[in-house]
Amino acid sequence: AALNTAGAGSWTATPLVPGAPATGEKIAVTNPADRREVVGHWQASDAATVEKALANAVAAQPAWDATPAASRAALLEHAASLLEARMPAYMAMCTKEAGKTLSDGIAEVREAVDFLRYYALQAREHFAPMALPGPTGEANSLQLAGRGVFVCISPWNFPLAIFLGQIAAALAAGNSVIAKPAEQTNLIGYAAVKLLHEAGIPQDVLQYLPGDGASVGAALTRDPRVAGVCFTGSTETARLINRALASRDAGPIATLIAETGGQNAMIADSSSLPEQVVKDALGSAFTSAGQRCSAARVLLVQDDIADKVIGMLAGAMAELSIGDPGLPSTDVGPVIDEDAKAILVEHAKRMDVEAKPIAKATLGEACEHGTFFAPAAWELHAIAQLDREKFGPALHVVRWKADELDTVIDTINATGYGLTLGIHSRIDATIQRIVSRAKVGNIYVNRNQIGAVVGVQPFGGQGLSGTGPKAGGPHYLPRFATEKTVT
Numbered sequence: 001a002a003l004n005t006a007g008a009g010s011w012t013a014t015p016l017v018p019g020a021p022a023t024g025e026k027i028a029v030t031n032p033a034d035r036r037e038v039v040g041h042w043q044a045s046d047a048a049t050v051e052k053a054l055a056n057a058v059a060a061q062p063a064w065d066a067t068p069a070a071s072r073a074a075l076l077e078h079a080a081s082l083l084e085a086r087m088p089a090y091m092a093m094c095t096k097e098a099g100k101t102l103s104d105g106i107a108e109v110r111e112a113v114d115f116l117r118y119y120a121l122q123a124r125e126h127f128a129p130m131a132l133p134g135p136t137g138e139a140n141s142l143q144l145a146g147r148g149v150f151v152c153i154s155p156w157n158f159p160l161a162i163f164l165g166q167i168a169a170a171l172a173a174g175n176s177v178i179a180k181p182a183e184q185t186n187l188i189g190y191a192a193v194k195l196l197h198e199a200g201i202p203q204d205v206l207q208y209l210p211g212d213g214a215s216v217g218a219a220l221t222r223d224p225r226v227a228g229v230c231f232t233g234s235t236e237t238a239r240l241i242n243r244a245l246a247s248r249d250a251g252p253i254a255t256l257i258a259e260t261g262g263q264n265a266m267i268a269d270s271s272s273l274p275e276q277v278v279k280d281a282l283g284s285a286f287t288s289a290g291q292r293c294s295a296a297r298v299l300l301v302q303d304d305i306a307d308k309v310i311g312m313l314a315g316a317m318a319e320l321s322i323g324d325p326g327l328p329s330t331d332v333g334p335v336i337d338e339d340a341k342a343i344l345v346e347h348a349k350r351m352d353v354e355a356k357p358i359a360k361a362t363l364g365e366a367c368e369h370g371t372f373f374a375p376a377a378w379e380l381h382a383i384a385q386l387d388r389e390k391f392g393p394a395l396h397v398v399r400w401k402a403d404e405l406d407t408v409i410d411t412i413n414a415t416g417y418g419l420t421l422g423i424h425s426r427i428d429a430t431i432q433r434i435v436s437r438a439k440v441g442n443i444y445v446n447r448n449q450i451g452a453v454v455g456v457q458p459f460g461g462q463g464l465s466g467t468g469p470k471a472g473g474p475h476y477l478p479r480f481a482t483e484k485t486v487t
């Protein structure tokens with residue numbers, strides 16, 4: 001009741017494109033925790049709206065690029081303060097539209113605020129002309145400028161933080177931006193764009209285009225007016241976007257910044273503490289209903305502690321509270337939609353046959369009308385038994401023997417994904433060995449394998465997990481800009 005849910009039911013999202021009349025049918029959005037509850041409506045962008053958005057973005061970009069970086073930064077900082085002041089309202093949307101628990105909602109809004117402030121700071125730093133002294137007797141400097149029109153395509157799992165992070169970086173660097181949210185979180189995206197407009201970002205500099213990836217997303221990425229795309233989502237979609245950008249016969253050679261999926265592992269050797277391994281595996285695999293890019297999917301545990309770890313894992317899973325994400329006592333909320341649930345149910349069926357069930361949490365009555373999937377764990381023979389990433393609360397355990405550490409690391413690398421890796425060990429040499437051999441972007445040693453701190457723990461992967469540079473890191477913002485050498 002302390003939560004400000006005023007407005008739920010009447011939340012709306014329409015395209016935000018100056019000069020384009022809103023047409024198209026209104027589509028109902030339901031609460032993942034109770035599909036009977038309509039929380040709002042959204043309206044998809046038609047082809048004429050997409051065209052108008054592109055034309056507006058091209059026309060608006062030069063003036064925005066000519067605006068001093070410090071002024072652009074100040075607007076983003078203003079937006080950060082507005083968002084911070086309205087945290088409860090945005091948290092409520094995260095719960096009602098995306099099924100986020102309260103603690104996830106807090107983390108989500110805080111991270112979005114951090115991104116806005118961090119990229120503002122980065123713009124102030126990077127956009128100051130850099131003098132390059134040299135032996136030529138001439139004055140040389142390097143200056144950054146916007147690339148042009150940037151399209152930001154985001155996922156539903158961080159509908160505010162990733163969405164605003166992408167937009168903030170692209171805007172801070174002097175681009176006009178067309179933001180395409182995930183189909184599942186249009187209402188949050190709309191409210192976030194409205195906030196930036198309120199903070200002073202011009203409406204033609206930042207436009208909002210809700211709609212299907214296959215129609216609106218594809219139309220944007222094949223358009224020669226687009227200079228860059230910032231994308232977070234599946235590896236398969238990143239390939240489609242890459243292909244669309246590459247197939248254009250006109251326009252700039254576009255930049256693609258992509259953060260994609262993972263097949264994340266946590267390695268625990270026999271020197272690690274079983275209690276901590278279980279706590280951290282559980283936290284990583286099941287927080288946010290396992291719908292984080294960083295979530296551990298496979299726990300690779302050395303055989304002499306495996307029975308103990310598996311037993312404790314089953315015990316801890318029985319304690320999980322699954323249900324209404326709006327209640328402080330809830331550990332695991334619903335998954336994002338029916339499709340996500342169906343994929344997990346199929347996966348569970350296959351695992352029940354091909355692997356050894358360890359535990360399955362129980363769903364309460366409160367879960368009856370939502371898209372819930374009970375957290376589950378299985379023991380496998382090998383990582384190779386898993387196919388592509390299943391986004392949800394599913395954990396897999398594989399045992400390994402003392403002489404198999406290198407093989408374990410090789411099998412992790414062989415997945416081709418390289419996002420996060422957890423290490424639990426009290427032997428320095430083991431930790432160093434894993435760190436140097438593993439082809440992953442983010443490594444978590446003897447701690448929970450989760451999250452990232454903007455500016456401190458930049459996040460992003462390699463290989464099938466993304467192009468880099470890392471979000472929230474010092475190299476991210478410059479990728480949205482182009483360089484001019486002035487001699």
Ligand code: ADP
Binds near residue numbers: 221
């Ligand atoms: P997920 O599997 O997490 O839903 P997707 O890669 O399907 O991830 O979606 C991430 C984002 O990419 C969403 O905003 C979606 O609408 C968009 N998208 C999906 N297909 C395409 C496409 N062909 N072109 C551009 N964007 C797309």
